[in-house]
Amino acid sequence: MNLRVGFIGGGNMAEAFISAFVDGELLLPSQISVSDVLKERLDYLKEKYGVKTYLCNLQVVTESDVIFLAVKPQVMTTVLKEVAGSLYPSQIVVSMAAGYPIRKIEEIIGDDKKVVRIMPNILVKIRKGVVAYCDNKRLLDEERKYVKELLSTCSEVFDLDEKLFDAVTALAGSGPAFVFLILEALSDGGVKLGLPRDVALKLATQVLIGSAEMVRAGEHPEVLKDKVTSPAGTTIAGLSALEENRTRFALIKALEEACKRSVEITKLVEGM
Numbered sequence: 001m002n003l004r005v006g007f008i009g010g011g012n013m014a015e016a017f018i019s020a021f022v023d024g025e026l027l028l029p030s031q032i033s034v035s036d037v038l039k040e041r042l043d044y045l046k047e048k049y050g051v052k053t054y055l056c057n058l059q060v061v062t063e064s065d066v067i068f069l070a071v072k073p074q075v076m077t078t079v080l081k082e083v084a085g086s087l088y089p090s091q092i093v094v095s096m097a098a099g100y101p102i103r104k105i106e107e108i109i110g111d112d113k114k115v116v117r118i119m120p121n122i123l124v125k126i127r128k129g130v131v132a133y134c135d136n137k138r139l140l141d142e143e144r145k146y147v148k149e150l151l152s153t154c155s156e157v158f159d160l161d162e163k164l165f166d167a168v169t170a171l172a173g174s175g176p177a178f179v180f181l182i183l184e185a186l187s188d189g190g191v192k193l194g195l196p197r198d199v200a201l202k203l204a205t206q207v208l209i210g211s212a213e214m215v216r217a218g219e220h221p222e223v224l225k226d227k228v229t230s231p232a233g234t235t236i237a238g239l240s241a242l243e244e245n246r247t248r249f250a251l252i253k254a255l256e257e258a259c260k261r262s263v264e265i266t267k268l269v270e271g272m
């Protein structure tokens with residue numbers, strides 16, 4: 001299968017996918033079309049990736065077999081109502097909007113349409129993302145396979161029940177922002193101790209990458225943590241400060257709050 005792919009909304013996530021698809025040579029720029037309300041944004045995407053761009057969302061619908069909806073959840077209802085009459089049951093609609101359920105999409109465009117809901121993260125841009133995947137069972141096996149292949153070129157794809165999407169949104173969707181904050185804070189700590197800013201950021205980044213790689217290689221973080229921590233040494237002094245400041249609790253709470261917000265967004269959009 002070699003389908004035409006469209007994006008409605010040409011913001012951060014659309015660019016992350018476009019960049020991954022084009023740079024990964026999975027799709028030709030001529031197979032990709034994008035629409036947005038901002039002409040400057042479209043000019044930027046056309047110049048950088050060579051994709052086709054339109055101010056009209058319906059043009060993307062006309063030109064695409066797979067249509068990614070990459071607008072904010074609060075804009076989804078308007079966009080879905082706009083495109084509903086132009087969609088064919090053969091087209092595949094892929095929504096990445098946080099908190100926007102499949103049943104709401106079907107309510108607007110019809111439950112005869114092929115609908116996929118994903119929760120990606122910004123790391124797809126460098127083809128190291130994760131994507132949670134579910135669909136409304138209307139896709140043919142080969143279509144489902146194609147969409148997942150497309151997504152797996154830039155991410156690890158997890159088949160998950162839609163009821164887990166609020167939790168996945170918190171951990172995987174929002175997660176990179178929490179990690180960027182941690183990286184920034186570690187760099188600041190280094191600067192406070194006298195390290196040059198660029199050295200501090202590079203050290204913090206390498207520590208994070210290496211630590212994640214060790215966990216990925218199979219050892220549990222708790223075991224690894226103990227290997228770093230000498231009796232009466234430096235690490236336990238630092239860990240003790242983290243515990244005193246309830247760092248674990250703060251991270252758990254961050255995920256709970258992000259998840260709660262995803263549920264709130266669902267309630268909000270269901271009233272639209």
Ligand SMILES: NC(=O)C1=CN([C@@H]2O[C@H](COP(=O)(O)OP(=O)(O)OC[C@H]3O[C@@H](n4cnc5c(N)ncnc54)[C@H](OP(=O)(O)O)[C@@H]3O)[C@@H](O)[C@H]2O)C=CC1
Pocket residue numbers: 008009010011012013014035036037038041057069070071072073075078079096097098119120121122173174
């Ligand atoms: N950013 C992330 O890391 C992640 C985001 N998501 C989801 O992806 C979706 C997109 O997020 P993100 O890329 O960050 O958002 P952005 O705001 O960066 O991109 C959305 C784009 O859509 C444009 N837009 C607004 N209204 C319309 C319209 N009616 N028709 C066409 N385009 C329109 C916006 O223009 P303008 O700015 O002028 O409004 C903007 O350029 C969201 O639903 C979000 O929940 C999911 C996982 C991760």
Ligand SMILES: O=C(O)[C@@H]1CCC=N1
Pocket residue numbers: 098169173174
């Ligand atoms: O902040 C948000 O709402 C979006 C969804 C997950 C990441 N960014």
